[in-house]
Amino acid sequence: MTDDPPNPALLPAGLSDVLPPEAEREAMLVEILAETFARHGYERVKPPLLEFEDSLLAGSGAAVAEQTFRLMDPVSHRMMGLRADTTPQVARIAATRLARIPRPLRLSYAGQVLRVQGTQLAPARQLPQAGIELIGAESAAADAEVAAVAAEALGAVGILGASLDITLPRLAPALLDAAGVEGEDRRRLARALDRKDAAAVAEHAGRAGGAALLLPALLAAAGPAEGALAVLAEQDLPPAARAIADHAAAVVAAVRAAAPGLRITLDPVEFRGFRYHTGVAFTIYGPGRVGELARGGRYLSGEEPATGMTLYPDAVLRAVPAPATRLRIFLGEGTDAARAAALRAEGHATLARLVPTDTAQSLRCTHELDGAGRLVPVVESERWPMSR
Template identity: 65%
Template sequence: MTDDLPPNPALLPAGLRDLLPPEAETEAASVETLMTVFAAHGYQRVKPPLLEFEDSLLAGSGAAVADQTFRIMDPDSQRMMGLRADTTPQVARIAVTRLGNVPRPLRLSYAGQCLRVRGSQLAPERQVSQVGLELIGPDSPQADAETILVAAEALASIGLTRASFDLTLPMLVPSLLDQAGIAGADRIMLGRALDRKDAAAVSRLGGALAPVLTELLLAAGPADRALAALGSAKLPDLAGALARRVAETEAAIRAADPGLRLTIDPVEFRGFRYETGVSVTVYAPGRREELGRGGRYICGENEPATGITLYPDAILRVAPPRAPRPRLFVPHGAETRAALAALRADGFATVAALAPVDDDVAEARRLGCSHILRSGKAALLDSKG
């Protein structure tokens, strides 16, 4: 009988991973680039804690992510704490408590890590990076449009200029089903049919709503086509108000950026359950993975808010590759502080030898350097050394 092998120290739990060079630096630089764009539009950065008491973390909009939240016992207070699964509820808490008296509209931004109980088939990661902005106070199409336009500008700043923004109305289908009295198993089956974009099943299960739901289902796609279907559907009450709102939001976006890639899916209702109005999902062309998600919600008890969260992990998988910082080998004893400071200001990473070596060029190559310091200047390592 043999002893069990010792555990592999590189083995991590499912959905968690180490981010290595140069990806870790690339992600950090991209996050700061996104945040710089947010700041330029007046969004001020906040930094919520990673852990909060469970009763405050999961209050209000936080209840929507309760099933994705890890809980631990605080050994100090003996109260349950939660590890955030989404940052937006924390920003909402800050807005109504610590910043409750700050004039509105209140523009806040954030960047940080979240941990979720489980990933999805398309996004199996359980630790996710988030970069987002929240616009709190106004309830208008212009506010909805602003968050989308700023997010588009931020994505363009890291080279992602062809992102597509899919506008959705998570409350439209539930409001129609409520009014039609569709509940229980019938509602579940109809919801699944809509989620699968199964027009035949929607027609069979939708009852009196079937013609409207089928028309809206088939209209998903380019904004003009979807808006025409929403306008002709003569939707009642809340559904009608949502249809008008998405049309006004689309018009506000087009007025500012006519070339932005916009689609509308009138019957899409997935997403965070705290979303109450026009919502948005961000995609890269030809990819199903979400680059970001956001929309309108209630901040605190009754304050309107809207925002968008971008996912750097997903964004970097589709963004143009970022050129790594060139590494410059500095032979032992050759450095001058002023010269090296100037080279770092020019974008080089200086890698200093800590002791003399027999072959500086070989050592430079061994350490992954592309340049070597010669006569106070950066010299490119040629193939011959």
């Protein structure tokens, strides 16, 4: 007995086809995001899907090394990597192809990334990204700009009520350094902070002493930015930690000025998922329970200070209201070309009869023209459903 032939529609785990109308919605959404970026002076770059492994995983790219697919280039016989994140590629472009361009550089991008594994909550391994990178500026105003532009771009696609969560991934390490906490004691305290285990943080911090004693209060301070900043201002922070806190206060003030209606929260000791960030880090959440829509923050682009934000169009699509469906209008023989062009100019799709068997129903049209050239709805029950 022979095995059944494989189903040609079967795809590897974490990969999927995007069908109409979702594919068109995603493409249109990405272009709206890109247009918002462009209006703030961010110029678009388009890095390749594949690069040599040693350049792709250099610098901030090392943070996604475990998520990067690798393969041998049959031409050069060198190992290549398929990007798992676009930011490291933009950093390479800035350091090489655009090295002589005056700073700061404002660059944007949009494209797909592929990762070795998804997560339990987000199993997809191929993901769309769209984002901005501001390279060569080290200031609170630069950090605030990328956060405000990202929030504006989300507003442009219809997301209202988003919130910006600011974290300081270098603050807790600075306090542990000042307290001289190392080895297993440091790992235990980091795990307790990661789990938001207030009792364990208090226990381990009390044992460590010194600047570590500030951690319980900072853990409890997470919440609206003004309240968290007030707690930070009250603490006797060592110099390195004080500089981080003061910069965070300046960033919050700059974001408030640029985006007055944006809700801002601050978690001083959160550091999960920000392995290559060197300053403030950002996450933008949508209203309700739509989850994480964007992530970014300050990092090093080679040797240059940089800050940026990556938006996730697939998550954004789930958060925005579904737009009105584009009308699909059937054009029979002899339809006036000017009338058809006018319909397309209004944003509708026109589908012309090519063979005698073409009908409004077979082409899944929503409308057709009657004898007077007026739009007439096609009975929905007679239209063919999209194959899924």
